[in-house]
Amino acid sequence: MDDVSYSYPDGTLALQNLGWRVERGQKVAVLGPNGAGKSTLLKILAGLIFPKRGSVTVDGVKLKKKNADIIRRKFGFLFQDPDDQIFMPRVWDDIAFGPINLGLSENEVESAVRDAIQKAGLVGFEERVPHHMSYGEKKRVAIAGVLAMRPEILLLDEPTSNLDPRGRTELIAILRNLENTMIIATHDVNVASLIAERALVLNKKKLAEGSLREVFSQSSLLEGANLEVPDIAKLFLLLQEEGLSFEELPLSVREGSENLKHLFERKKR
Ligand SMILES: Nc1ncnc2c1ncn2[C@@H]1O[C@H](COP(=O)(O)OP(=O)(O)OP(=O)(O)O)[C@@H](O)[C@H]1O
Numbered sequence: 001m002d003d004v005s006y007s008y009p010d011g012t013l014a015l016q017n018l019g020w021r022v023e024r025g026q027k028v029a030v031l032g033p034n035g036a037g038k039s040t041l042l043k044i045l046a047g048l049i050f051p052k053r054g055s056v057t058v059d060g061v062k063l064k065k066k067n068a069d070i071i072r073r074k075f076g077f078l079f080q081d082p083d084d085q086i087f088m089p090r091v092w093d094d095i096a097f098g099p100i101n102l103g104l105s106e107n108e109v110e111s112a113v114r115d116a117i118q119k120a121g122l123v124g125f126e127e128r129v130p131h132h133m134s135y136g137e138k139k140r141v142a143i144a145g146v147l148a149m150r151p152e153i154l155l156l157d158e159p160t161s162n163l164d165p166r167g168r169t170e171l172i173a174i175l176r177n178l179e180n181t182m183i184i185a186t187h188d189v190n191v192a193s194l195i196a197e198r199a200l201v202l203n204k205k206k207l208a209e210g211s212l213r214e215v216f217s218q219s220s221l222l223e224g225a226n227l228e229v230p231d232i233a234k235l236f237l238l239l240q241e242e243g244l245s246f247e248e249l250p251l252s253v254r255e256g257s258e259n260l261k262h263l264f265e266r267k268k269r
């Protein structure tokens with residue numbers, strides 16, 4: 001994205017002079033408070049809305065209204081609200097809709113849908129009516145619909161919101177294992193640090209960009225953007241104020257426990 005600004009038709013400014021790039025295969029978290037422009041950013045990338053100013057280039061091709069259809073096929077977009085995504089009266093059909101539209105054979109559709117149902121934890125839900133399902137279950141249907149298209153680039157808007165702890169852990173594991181380029185808008189800093197290697201911090205303008213460790217080390221910047229650091233990082237930052245020194249700020253409980261183990265071992269010697 002090069003110098004992208006976007007205002008909605010009613011005049012609300014959503015993004016201002018945003019420039020950033022994502023390399024193929026990278027997983028990037030987009031962090032920012034409510035109204036920061038995260039969903040707007042994803043919609044622009046997916047060619048659903050077009051910025052008045054600046055440009056978007058995907059795989060070397062400038063995104064324009066004329067070529068948006070072709071470029072859109074590279075992206076799988078998980079909307080923030082599953083009700084905006086699901087429209088078929090049966091789970092199986094909703095997930096199969098995309099693959100059928102891609103023109104896949106009956107066998108290929110069947111295998112793409114089965115695989116997505118498995119990944120999204122929806123085995124046994126195939127015949128259910130999505131609109132009679134819970135919010136978290138609908139979120140899984142929407143996720144399965146995106147995965148079934150096997151897109152090159154995943155645009156995920158709050159993928160873990162309303163999932164229960166197990167659903168959240170399972171989805172994190174799935175997303176970590178996918179090799180796709182991934183852009184994930186989220187409020188959940190723990191999810192961000194478990195899935196993504198880089199982060200863009202946004203509040204209409206770009207506030208910061210870098211590795212998650214770089215971004216989470218700047219606590220005043222995060223506070224200014226109304227964002228928290230993961231609990232485990234918060235603990236270590238507090239200990240640092242008390243004089244504890246460590247090599248790298250841990251971002252996951254596992255990293256934290258490794259870190260503490262080393263510190264205790266050093267103490268013993
Ligand atoms: N259709 C719309 N018409 C007018 N203004 C809009 C529209 N959609 C979003 N906005 C405004 O644009 C700004 C950015 O909204 P956006 O939905 O991109 O934020 P967000 O970072 O995704 O927020 P959240 O964390 O709440 O999902 C907000 O000020 C919002 O009120």
Ligand SMILES: [Mg+2]
Nearest residue numbers: 038039080157
């Ligand atoms: Mg949003």
